[in-house]
Amino acid sequence: MIDERALISRILQGDRQAFRLLITQHERLVAHMVARVVKHDEEREELCQDVFMRVFEKIGDFNFQSKLSTWIATIAYRLAINHLRKQKMSFLDIPEEERFTDLFVEERNPAAILEDEDSDGMVLKLVDKLPPQYKMVLMLYHVEGMRYDEIGEITGMPEGTVKSYLFRARTLLKDKVIKYLGKEELL
Template identity: 65%
Template structure:
């Protein structure tokens, strides 16, 4: 982590802990996209999503005095968002599946009746995101943290509470699943 990022985080956290409402608003603004991505990848219902995102920031505010600067503030907030979403899914009895078994992951994919309509260039990203959305929850979370949030293996391990080696193998497996699906649809491997 850069010294600058650490200093900024430290200053912001200190201001929030001193009761500065503007500083907390800034903290939310800086991290709302991250929290929305984490919750949005795991929770499909829009109303639930909004409520869960609000809950995450309430929890961040409540626990901020426990933040010890062992990581970036964003990693710590992503951890709270991830755990919150996973707990919500467990309560809703939404299956997490054993991600070590590819056949479960394959079962998540719904075949499109007319894939060709999806595949103009500008739709390609949307198409890949649709495929990502069809992955089991932890795959989705890890892909999002790696590709969208540009987190390192170590940071993703911290967020998901998985060893770095497991994070790497999930990423590898998720990419392979996506490649297979895209190849099935259009026979072009170089897209990913």
């Protein structure tokens, strides 16, 4: 793997292959960031492209005060949230009791649900029903393995808020898993 400074230097000198390498190294992270906020495939794909276009435009401004992945994740987060705001969707105005109402259209026996779907898939469905800020914090912490301070840098949240959101997201997930499946051991 090439050093970040060398990679950026090559990109700034016009090396297209270096930029392709940067995309390859960070496309999974960007896809995760965008997918936690934007639901439609076409919009996600376009937004991921926009993220890398912005990275290309701003790469000269990167000052190495954070990891390159943190900087790129910050761009992805901000573009995804701005996209959501443009659609006039406020993820803070949804009452908690309505956040999970569309998970199951029909009443089903928890045992039947477990037979139909694996527990990981069910937990992912529940995660997708969380408000975007909770999904993002969960994804960055558990999937990307980022520290609280890195998540705070990406989202612009104080570290205490990151910890609070992570705790709240876990609590919501646990409560919903217990409620819908009657299986606390899934988490």
